[in-house]
Amino acid sequence: MADSLRDILDAAARGVFPPPDGTTTVVPQPCARDAGVLAFTAHSVVFTDEDPRWVRDALDALECDALAATMNARFLTALMERTGRVTDTIDVLLAGAPLAGAPPVALREIHDPAHPRVAAALRRRDGIRVWAADGGVLVLGHGVAGRLEVAVEVDEGARRRGLGRALVTAARQLATEPVWAQVSPGNARSLRAFQAAGYRPVGAEALLRARPGGAGRSGDRS
Template identity: 80%
Template sequence: MAEELRDILEAAARGVFPPADGGVTVVAQPGPRDAGVVAFTAHSVVFTDEDEGWVRATLGALGCDALAATMNARFLVALMERTGRTTDTIDVLLTGTPLAGRPSLALTEVADPGHPRVAAALRRRDDVRVWTADGGLLVLGRGVAGRLEAAVEVSEGARHRGLGRRLVTAARQLAGGETVWAQVSAGNARSLRAFQAAGYRPVGSEALLVRP
C-alpha cells in the first residue's frame, strides 16, 4: 500500500522521520481541501493530487538546492499556478504530546457555530472547538490529514503574562490523549517561544495550499 500523509505525520509525532537523504516523497492529498509541502530535515513530502512526474520534473527544471527545493519560492509558485491554490506563509510545524490533568486557567467553551472565530476556523479545520479565557482564546480542530491542531490568540492587553503558554498547555490537556499539532509563522517569535515553553517541539516546516 502506498504511504499516506497521515502515516508520515503520525511517525513524525513519535520522532520517526523520513531518511535525511535529500529526497522528496510525493503522496496523495488526504482530502480535497488540503494540499501542500511538509519539509523535514533533508527530506520533503509534497501532498498533492497533481501528477508526481510533473512535481519531479518541475523540481529538476528549477535547479534549486536539493535540500530545500520544495520550499523554494519558485517551486511553490509553480505548484500554486498548477493547482489554482494560494498559500499564506511557510510555517514552523510543532507537536505537543498529550498531558493529563485539567487546565490551570478558567476556560469557557463557545458553542455558537456563528461565532466569528468558529466560522474562521471551520474554513480550514473540522470538528472545531473554541474556548475563551480572560484575555485569550484557544482553538482545537482537525486539520491536515485529520491531525488535531491548536491555535491561540492573546489580546494586546494580556500579553507578557504567560497566557499564551498556559493556553497552549491547556490544548495538550484537552487533547483526549492525542498529539497536538501547531503551525506557527517562522517570524512569529513570541508565539514560537510560547509553544516551546509549553513543551512543544519543532518537527519541520509546512506550506499549506488552500483553495480560493
C-alpha cells in the same frame, strides 16, 4: 506502496521521521481541501493529487539546493499555478503529546462562529471546539489529514503575562492525541510560547488552500 500523509504525520509526532536522504516523497491529498508541502530534515513530502512526474520535473528544473527545492518560491508558485490554489506563508510545524493534569487557566467552552479566530478555523478544520479564558480563546479542530490542530488568540491587554503559554499547554491537557500547531517563523513570541509549553518543532509546512470562492483544480477532480 508509500505511507499516507497521515502515517507520515503520526510517525513524526512520535519522533520517527522520513529518512534524511535528500529525496522527496509524493503522496495523494488526504482530502480535496488540503494540499501542500512538508519539509523535514533532508526529506520533503508533497501532498497533491497532481501527477508525481510533474512534481519531480518541476523540482529538477530548479537551480537551487536540492534540499531546499520543495520550499523554493519558484516551485511553490508553480504548484499553486498548476493547482489553482494559494498559500499564506511557510509555517514552522510543531507537535505536542497529550499531557495529564488540569489546564493551568480557567476555561469555559463556547459556541461563537463569528469570532475571527473561530471563523478562520472553520474554513480549515473540522470538528471545531472553542474555549474562552479571561483574555484569550483556544480553538481545537481536525485539520490536515485529520490531525488535531490548535490555534489561540490572546487579547492585546492580556499579552506578556504567560496566557498564550497557558492556553497551548491547556490544549495538550484537553487532547487524547498529539496536538499540532502551525506558526509563522516571524512570530517569535508565539514560537516561544509553544516551545515553553513542551511543543517541539518537527518541520516546515506550506499549506495550499482553494482560492476564495472556489476549489483548486485538484479539488475539482474529486
